[in-house]
Amino acid sequence: MSSTNETVGHIVSSSSEISTNLHISSEETCSKRPPFVNQSSGVLRSTAFRDYMKENNTISWCTDSMSDFLDYPENIPIKCTNLQIMPSEDIGKPNDWQDWADQLITEDDGVTPNWNEILVDTDVSDQIPKMEYHVGKSSKALSLQVNSLVPASPGDACNPVTPSSCGSQSKPRMRWTPELHEAFVEAVNKLGGSEKATPKGVLKLMKVEGLTIYHVKSHLQKYRTAKYKPEPSAEGPSEKKPTQIQDLSSLDLKTSSEITEALRLQIEVQKRLHEQLEIQKNLQMRIEEQGKYLQMIFEKQCKFGIDAFQPASSTQEKSETELTNEISSSPTQTKTEPDPAKVGSPLLQKQDEELDPLESQPAKRAKLNESSSTESS
């Protein structure tokens, strides 16, 4: 479920973030492999794995009870410094926690009352509440269940989870958009500029569902950096070149125009790279689409069990046509094959190897040739 509302950002949740970081910390203390949420596409596999992990670990994420959750910190000391739950340096600052706790208490209606218990628990380290909060906004979702698709928090219409097949319960990560940023800038300006504005104030002004003070805070930090250290920015990528602007003004026009030409050259190369990247991405997507389509055909082929074991490639082509005719003409039969997976595997493997005869269909080849000639033109 994702809305196309473009005025707000997207919250991307990824269940492996938490588990990844817990994994890091737990490796230091526990020899057992901690559970994680398997985000893999295979629903069947993930369930099987989860069950497997349940049996073999004392620490279980797959629980609905709050008490287990509270016990969790004792089992895994999350006090290690390398734990980064969020991509930010703000973890563990006491004043943040207080501020943020206030926010939670006043603004998050969708959260169970139990959250407050955790927050005021002074035994718990500063990092814990943040982790737990960000693990799940929805009241039910203390268990990181793989297969639920939709974030349960109400009023989430404005900040959809991006369409990933992973569960939604872990930290909702913010994906900013230019529109959202504009709203942010407006709010900041209303509050008197980037220096005067506080995250709390900005958050209140923006009135965006699902936006947390944490998001605003880190964004504000970036914003301030960008304003007062324009370019090259301190974010790392750009190398430190001492800008000899003074020298530039004393250079004669010829050199300065040479520089302009060099810049033009640079931009041309960059444009070219970008263009190629877009083309490449499109090709890659199309390749996957074709693969998906073929997979579907093969699976249907298995179901009908027609010519499933024909080794000759010519028969496969023929059978595909036959099959397409069958699929279009007859209603779907109920599966009679004992195990389509087993039947399918040799077929699929063979198909992978014997792509050439199948793919010699002129249309597909022409497509690929066409696209490669487009880029060379």
Add this chain to the structure above:
Amino acid sequence: MKFGKRLKQHVQETLPGWHNMYLNYKGLKKHVKLISSSLECEISEDEFVYLLDNEVEKFNVFFMEQEEDFIIRHEEMQQRIKRIIVNEPSSQEEYESYEQEMSKIKKDIVDFHGEMVLLVNYSNINYTGMTKILKKYDKRTGGFLRLPFIQKVMEQPFFTTELVSKLVKECETTIGELFPAMVAVEEMTKATGTVAGEGIFKNTVKALLTMKEIRKGSSTHSHFSLPTLNLRDIELIRSFQFSSPIPII
């Protein structure tokens, strides 16, 4: 040269701070080799998936951080340009500082454009690496991990680079306005003398050439592989790799 080596080379030459953010292709490849080909070994498959998920997560986090930065910087850039252009110089001193500002921002915006393109490149290289490693895995174990997994990958934030591409295009528009007339690449050959061998430009040149190399026909080239890349002016682009005595400021 194989993909693994290409990737390693690319990572070494890439922007500082990005080094650890690329796909751990070598590590994953090792893992694949260790995996037994028995299909009952669900544990190792899930372990592999776990590793892959971690990689995807790593990409997502990094990508979205960068994207957020770009959004902010893009807006700031626009504001900055407006401010400079509005202050039309009237006196000689003002003119000089105006020129200085203009030069600086021209350089900055071109570099900014380059950074964004490099992020798109980052996304693409990692995606390519993922498909390759998955293909290796399937080949090794006879499994079918690749197709569904890659479908999921394609929905991930790091792969959906549309926003960054949009910013890139907007940047190009702005640049087009700043630079009076765009000259054809052939005419820019005289400018090669002033191209420095460092910084963003070097990275984009290398990225372009790496892309070409990666897409050269390989032993496993099939109709499902990407066609080889034909770049015009490939020799010209190659010539940019050598640093010149006159560094661009």
